[in-house]
Amino acid sequence: MKDEFDFIDSITPKKSFQPTLIRGIGDDAALIRSEAGQNDILCVDTMVESIHFNRKTMNPYQIGYKALAVNVSDIAAMGGAPTFYLVSIAIPSSWSEEELQEIYKGMDGLAQQHEMDLIGGDTVSTKGPLVISVTVHGRVQSDRQLLRENARPGDIVFVTGPLGLSAAGLHLLLENDQFEATRQKELLKAHQMPDPQVKAGLLLAESGFRIALNDISDGIASEAWEIADASQVHITLDYDQVPKHPELKHFSAQQTEEWILYGGEDFQLVGTVSESNWLPLKRLFDQHQKPLYNIGTVETGEAGVSLFKNGDSLRLSKKGYNHFKGNSKS
Numbered sequence: 001m002k003d004e005f006d007f008i009d010s011i012t013p014k015k016s017f018q019p020t021l022i023r024g025i026g027d028d029a030a031l032i033r034s035e036a037g038q039n040d041i042l043c044v045d046t047m048v049e050s051i052h053f054n055r056k057t058m059n060p061y062q063i064g065y066k067a068l069a070v071n072v073s074d075i076a077a078m079g080g081a082p083t084f085y086l087v088s089i090a091i092p093s094s095w096s097e098e099e100l101q102e103i104y105k106g107m108d109g110l111a112q113q114h115e116m117d118l119i120g121g122d123t124v125s126t127k128g129p130l131v132i133s134v135t136v137h138g139r140v141q142s143d144r145q146l147l148r149e150n151a152r153p154g155d156i157v158f159v160t161g162p163l164g165l166s167a168a169g170l171h172l173l174l175e176n177d178q179f180e181a182t183r184q185k186e187l188l189k190a191h192q193m194p195d196p197q198v199k200a201g202l203l204l205a206e207s208g209f210r211i212a213l214n215d216i217s218d219g220i221a222s223e224a225w226e227i228a229d230a231s232q233v234h235i236t237l238d239y240d241q242v243p244k245h246p247e248l249k250h251f252s253a254q255q256t257e258e259w260i261l262y263g264g265e266d267f268q269l270v271g272t273v274s275e276s277n278w279l280p281l282k283r284l285f286d287q288h289q290k291p292l293y294n295i296g297t298v299e300t301g302e303a304g305v306s307l308f309k310n311g312d313s314l315r316l317s318k319k320g321y322n323h324f325k326g327n328s329k330s
Contacts, residue, residue, distance in 0.1 A: 007097065008123060011104045017115035018083050030119035032084060032137070039145055041138040043074040049129035057173040060099040062192040063132070064106025070217065071136035072114060073196040073267040077215035078147075079205025080140035081198065082114050087121035090131040103132070114198060144205040146271065148230035150212035155272035157235055157296035158281075160200045162243040163220055164256060165190035167263025171255075184247050194267040200290055201269060207281055213271035219262040223270050224296075224305045225318040234301035235272075237316075239309040241295045261307070262319060272298050 012025045020033040034040075047053055047067050058066070068085060075082045087107065091100065111118065116136075169191030172184060197215070204211050212231060214223040220237070228235045239257070248256045273281055278294065285292040296308075305316045 007100070010101065011118070013108075013118050016117045018117050021084070021117055021119065024117060024119040030084070030086070032119070035139060037142050038139040039142050041075055041078050041080045041140055041145075042135065043071050043138075044133060044135040045070045045074070046131060046133040048131050051129075057170065058192050060102035061106040061109070064103035064108075065110050065193050066106075067103075067132045067134050068107040068110050068116075068136070069194050069196050069267065071134050072110065072116075072198060073194070073215040073217065075136055075138035076196050076198045076201035077213050077269060078138070078140055078145050079201050079211075079213065080138035080145070081202060082116050082136055082138045084117050084119045084137040085111065086119060086135045088123075088133040088135075089121070090124050090126040090128070092126050092128060092130055095130055107134070110196075140205060144208070146201070146204055146211045146213035148212055148214055148227045150210050151227050151231035151233050151235070151272040151298050152210070152274070153233055153298055153300045154275055155212075155233075155298035156275055156278040156294050157224070157237065157270070157272050157298060158278075159216075159220070159243065159268055159270045159293050159295050160197050161266070161268040161291055161293075162245040162248075163216065163266050163268060164248055164259035164263050165245050166194060166265040166267075167191075167259035168248060168251060168255075170265075171251075171259075184250070186245070187247055191265065194265065196267055197269045199288070200285070200292075203284060203288060203290065204269070204271065204281075207277070207284055209273050209277040209281060211271050211273050213269055216266045216268045216270055217264055219264040219319070220266075220270055221261045221305060221307075221316045222264070222318060225316070227270070227272065228303045228305055231272075231298075232303050234299045234304055234306065235296060236299060236306045236308055236313065237296040239307055241293065243291070243293045243295075261316065 022031040053063050072082045165187050169187035212227050216223050224235045306313045307316050
């Protein structure tokens with residue numbers, strides 16, 4: 001990059017979406033107006049080259065898109081709407097300015113879909129790998145935020161879509177199976193450009209029901225464990241009821257199960273709702289043409305997660321992607 005300030009000027013938005021934005025890029029800090037009856041949501045995620053992504057499996061546009069998508073998914077898991085984002089990026093000399101522009105275009109592509117404004121960040125050089133850290137601000141109606149601690153015995157466990165697609169897509173990319181990758185584009189898209197379930201999260205919040213919620217970034221076993229632990233309940237998942245995409249039939253049953261339970265990065269939502277509110281919630285989703293699947297139950301007992309499959313109940317370990325275990329997501 002020849003000039004940092006020219007680069008910043010080139011990525012500065014020329015228009016804004018959010019009416020509560022007072023000042024974005026251009027001053028020492030962004031300034032946004034609070035909104036009556038709303039709670040603010042803040043989240044941040046960092047992606048490191050060769051750990052969370054690489055240029056063999058994702059192009060710069062997709063890297064930028066996904067860097068923002070993982071945060072938008074966290075906002076969705078709280079029942080909120082994303083509004084603003086900030087980007088801090090540490091750039092090594094191995095990345096060209098054109099590639100960096102594509103990263104920001106990828107973020108802007110998703111931001112446009114959700115009417116989000118880029119309001120600041122930081123740009124530095126580094127001798128190490130490319131590092132992208134994205135902070136997202138969102139809002140949720142007061143007293144409507146959806147927390148992991150809200151699950152109760154007797155609840156239905158639900159999920160908003162099929163699981164394991166992202167892990168299957170990554171498998172195709174790493175195997176460099178060009179025929180399968182071309183034929184199974186939906187799996188690649190699930191990994192490279194996931195769709196955060198913002199609309200589903202908003203519907204869940206708007207329902208007014210007591211709902212525990214989590215986004216599936218590290219695999220449903222891990223995310224269900226987080227709900228069980230926060231609520232001090234036991235969750236049983238019925239494997240036969242977990243939605244499975246038709247494209248997964250091309251892989252072995254063992255691969256499919258591993259990807260569904262532990263693959264992660266599906267960015268669907270997993271949650272719980274009382275049995276009495278399950279059918280009204282399902283009807284609400286049907287009215288908005290959004291899928292919702294009953295995949296298990298919440299019970300009393302030691303906090304944890306079990307899998308019911310083929311007549312047997314097996315306790316699931318709390319595993320998924322762990323940043324300190326060396327299991328790369330790239």
